[in-house]
Amino acid sequence: MQDTPDIADRHDAVCVIGAGASGLATIKSLREQGFSVDCYERETSVGGAWNWRHDRSPVYSTAHLVSSRPLTEFPDFPMPDDWPDYPHHSQLLGYLERYSEHFGLRDDIWFGTEVVSVTPAGDGRWDVTTRSVGGGAERVQRYAAVIAANGHNWAPKPFTVDTSEFRGRVMHASAYKDPAQLRGRKVLVIGGGNTGCDIAVEAAQQAEKVWHSTRRGYWFAPKYLFGRPADQMLPPRLPLRFRQKLYRWMVRLTAGDLTRYGLPAPDHRPYESHPVVNSQLAYYLGHGRITAVGDVASMEGSTVELSDGKRIEPDLVITATGYLPRFEFLAPELLDVDEDGRPDLHLHAFARRHPTLAVIGLLQPDAGLLPLAHWQSVAVARWLRLRIDDPAKAAAVQQKESVRPVRSWSRLRVVPSSRHWFEVGHTDYLRAVEDLLKHMEPAS
Amino acid sequence: MSSQLLRFEDWTAPVPAVRREVLSALPHPDEKNPPLLFVPGLGHGAWAFREHWLGHAASRGFSAYALSPRAAGSLRAYVHDVVQVAAGLPRQTVLIGHGVGALVVSHALARYPAKAAVLAAPVLDGWPALGAALRTNPFGTLPAFFGGGLGLSRKQLYSPGCTYERKLTREPTAVYRSVLTASRPAAPVGSPPMLVVGSPDDKIVTRKALDRTAARFGGAPLLFPGMGHDLMLDTDWQEPIDAVIDWLEKELLA
Numbered sequence: 001m002q003d004t005p006d007i008a009d010r011h012d013a014v015c016v017i018g019a020g021a022s023g024l025a026t027i028k029s030l031r032e033q034g035f036s037v038d039c040y041e042r043e044t045s046v047g048g049a050w051n052w053r054h055d056r057s058p059v060y061s062t063a064h065l066v067s068s069r070p071l072t073e074f075p076d077f078p079m080p081d082d083w084p085d086y087p088h089h090s091q092l093l094g095y096l097e098r099y100s101e102h103f104g105l106r107d108d109i110w111f112g113t114e115v116v117s118v119t120p121a122g123d124g125r126w127d128v129t130t131r132s133v134g135g136g137a138e139r140v141q142r143y144a145a146v147i148a149a150n151g152h153n154w155a156p157k158p159f160t161v162d163t164s165e166f167r168g169r170v171m172h173a174s175a176y177k178d179p180a181q182l183r184g185r186k187v188l189v190i191g192g193g194n195t196g197c198d199i200a201v202e203a204a205q206q207a208e209k210v211w212h213s214t215r216r217g218y219w220f221a222p223k224y225l226f227g228r229p230a231d232q233m234l235p236p237r238l239p240l241r242f243r244q245k246l247y248r249w250m251v252r253l254t255a256g257d258l259t260r261y262g263l264p265a266p267d268h269r270p271y272e273s274h275p276v277v278n279s280q281l282a283y284y285l286g287h288g289r290i291t292a293v294g295d296v297a298s299m300e301g302s303t304v305e306l307s308d309g310k311r312i313e314p315d316l317v318i319t320a321t322g323y324l325p326r327f328e329f330l331a332p333e334l335l336d337v338d339e340d341g342r343p344d345l346h347l348h349a350f351a352r353r354h355p356t357l358a359v360i361g362l363l364q365p366d367a368g369l370l371p372l373a374h375w376q377s378v379a380v381a382r383w384l385r386l387r388i389d390d391p392a393k394a395a396a397v398q399q400k401e402s403v404r405p406v407r408s409w410s411r412l413r414v415v416p417s418s419r420h421w422f423e424v425g426h427t428d429y430l431r432a433v434e435d436l437l438k439h440m441e442p443a444s
Numbered sequence: 445m446s447s448q449l450l451r452f453e454d455w456t457a458p459v460p461a462v463r464r465e466v467l468s469a470l471p472h473p474d475e476k477n478p479p480l481l482f483v484p485g486l487g488h489g490a491w492a493f494r495e496h497w498l499g500h501a502a503s504r505g506f507s508a509y510a511l512s513p514r515a516a517g518s519l520r521a522y523v524h525d526v527v528q529v530a531a532g533l534p535r536q537t538v539l540i541g542h543g544v545g546a547l548v549v550s551h552a553l554a555r556y557p558a559k560a561a562v563l564a565a566p567v568l569d570g571w572p573a574l575g576a577a578l579r580t581n582p583f584g585t586l587p588a589f590f591g592g593g594l595g596l597s598r599k600q601l602y603s604p605g606c607t608y609e610r611k612l613t614r615e616p617t618a619v620y621r622s623v624l625t626a627s628r629p630a631a632p633v634g635s636p637p638m639l640v641v642g643s644p645d646d647k648i649v650t651r652k653a654l655d656r657t658a659a660r661f662g663g664a665p666l667l668f669p670g671m672g673h674d675l676m677l678d679t680d681w682q683e684p685i686d687a688v689i690d691w692l693e694k695e696l697l698a
């Protein structure tokens with residue numbers, strides 16, 4: 001039998017899991033509400049996904065933001081205004097490093113430490129088991145609350161076609177790092193999200209031949225419209241229906257009708273699938289550098305057969321199928337995870353039945369994630385403070401909020417694919433958070 | 445009050461970037477204290493702090509910076525510039541605004557969680573200040589109503605025996621308008637400790653206005669009798685800056 005390790009009681013301290021953008025904002029918000037914080041990060045530095053040198057990072061060397069600077073920066077720590085409209089990923093990492101330096105957040109972070117399990121200890125408190133990544137004994141500590149900011153772009157979504165009999169190389173986009181990997185190859189890119197389109201464009205510049213397989217049509221938004229970042233040109237104040245109209249008009253003006261290149265027409269309205277921002281895809285389709293193809297039916301020997309019966313012979317297949325959110329350290333019922341693996345959280349953040357458990361950053365917004373993660377963390381920190389300062393009011397807020405379904409604040413209809421259940425319109429989302437913050441305000 | 449979460453204006457019409465003038469004095473060795481960012485009011489530039497306060501703050505172990513207002517600015521642009529400079533400094537920054545600079549700081553505090561904030565001779569509400577200005581300097585003030593820009597006089601700003609009148613600049617009336625018509629700032633983020641300092645003999649900021657401002661931020665003003673509005677240029681400039689740094693040192697220990 002194993003020894004049960006001693007449980008170190010951290011009393012009122014809060015545990016934060018992950019030191020990416022969301023975790024950093026959470027440490028700061030918790031501190032501003034007077035909490036002691038222990039943040040655990042399995043990598044050796046801050047930045048999460050943007051730390052592209054970490055083996056696991058989903059970011060590739062040439063990635064630039066898809067959301068423009070003012071819609072991506074933290075609302076209380078702007079990026080330098082002389083930075084480009086769409087900064088390079090290394091700038092985003094530098095920005096997050098400066099953020100953590102500026103607010104002294106590193107003092108609260110335990111690097112190279114992975115959270116392996118989080119279990120309720122009764123009374124709303126949690127036992128958090130951590131392990132040093134380099135190996136070593138597990139440690140259990142007890143916390144007043146746990147905030148998971150572990151990111152959702154780590155576990156590659158499996159590709160559903162059997163590739164075992166295929167002779168060419170098959171890799172998920174998460175393993176794609178550098179355009180050199182494409183040079184001179186015959187490449188098939190699968191997936192029409194931002195990753196798939198970025199890689200298809202890069203392949204158009206590097207590879208001998210490029211096929212791009214998508215299983216539906218999308219609204220490819222341009223990066224610029226009339227010389228301004230396109231996301232700054234769509235008035236966010238307008239109701240969704242009008243913005244959808246404008247979006248169609250914008251796409252018509254820029255990429256135009258892509259069906260003449262063999263792409264399917266979108267089977268949904270703008271904003272009903274996660275926005276794909278790419279001005280160059282249409283350009284390379286038009287230059288014949290990218291050939292649009294449909295869904296892949298089978299892969300065998302040196303041949304890939306497409307759903308329309310066409311056969312192609314790529315030697316490198318990159319599956320850009322996206323990622324699945326994972327919470328391996330939490331029992332599924334704690335987050336009300338359904339049979340499809342989707343947590344049901346109030347505002348995609350608050351565990352409905354565990355007031356001291358929350359998730360930050362589990363959103364797919366139509367704008368930058370950082371501002372939303374910031375306000376989520378502010379709301380969670382104020383919520384935890386309210387529970388201590390005014391338990392009666394906290395109980396009232398919880399009773400009202402915890403049962404609100406997602407539909408109560410989001411009117412977005414989304415494509416029923418596995419990736420869209422946490423797609424949000426950023427203005428709808430911020431309004432809902434603002435509403436919650438107002439409910440929690442102390443009576444004056 | 446506009447929403448702090450939904451920043452439509454910043455999303456669709458961001459403040460254009462400019463080259464900003466920032467003067468500084470740095471301590472040797474760096475004491476790891478929070479940096480101080482001084483924000484001058486209208487008519488003044490970073491130079492007003494270089495005269496005495498920057499160097500003195502550095503000699504007491506604080507890196508000190510002062511930012512000049514951009515040409516043809518507006519309250520929104522000034523606030524943007526303060527937040528840009530503060531966020532660009534290596535550590536969480538203390539914002540110190542003087543005169544209308546204190547108004548700029550009070551708005552910046554809603555956009556940046558400062559380590560602490562000091563409002564010196566603060567002009568937070570433009571109208572009483574304009575009234576006081578009319579009384580002391582009608583000929584400098586009146587043209588402002590007709591687009592001629594506001595002139596400040598020696599009598600308004602300095603105690604006898606001290607003047608920097610020739611260095612003052614005239615700002616376009618539009619700038620004053622954007623300041624006078626400003627809505628109340630949202631609450632500071634990150635609840636920084638705040639201090640209000642001023643002089644009961646200030647010809648621009650009345651004693652009543654000082655008390656009101658201090659009460660709003662939860663305290664009483666720290667007073668330096670006999671000094672003019674421009675505390676940092678007065679012959680007794682050392683007293684207020686020492687008091688500010690003493691206060692800060694105490695707050696940082698807390």
Ligand SMILES: Cc1cc2nc3c(=O)[nH]c(=O)nc-3n(C[C@H](O)[C@H](O)[C@H](O)COP(=O)(O)OP(=O)(O)OC[C@H]3O[C@@H](n4cnc5c(N)ncnc54)[C@H](O)[C@@H]3O)c2cc1C
Nearest residue numbers: 018020021022042048049065066067115150151361368369
């Ligand atoms: C290629 C690419 C481009 C993108 N472009 C944009 C863009 O343009 N604009 C935008 O806003 N967003 C973009 N994103 C989304 C991006 O994920 C977010 O901007 C942001 O990085 C998410 O931060 P996070 O902190 O929520 O998650 P992450 O950055 O994933 O950080 C999570 C952290 O938690 C750590 N962690 C996880 N599990 C554990 C554990 N059990 N124990 C300890 N530590 C753990 C991880 O190591 C990681 O450091 C992009 C994503 C990708 C992949």
Ligand SMILES: NC(=O)c1ccc[n+]([C@@H]2O[C@H](COP(=O)([O-])OP(=O)(O)OC[C@H]3O[C@@H](n4cnc5c(N)ncnc54)[C@H](OP(=O)(O)O)[C@@H]3O)[C@@H](O)[C@H]2O)c1
Nearest residue numbers: 064065066159160191192193194195196320321322417419
């Ligand atoms: N430059 C950037 O800033 C940048 C770059 C890359 C990624 N990102 C962000 O990173 C996140 C992940 O993006 P992503 O592009 O990697 O993933 P994604 O948005 O989830 O897109 C995955 C794509 O693969 C398709 N797909 C999934 N499973 C499939 C299967 N089994 N067979 C065929 N096709 C399949 C999806 O089709 P369906 O439409 O049918 O689901 C979709 O087109 C997003 O938030 C994105 O915005 C940003």
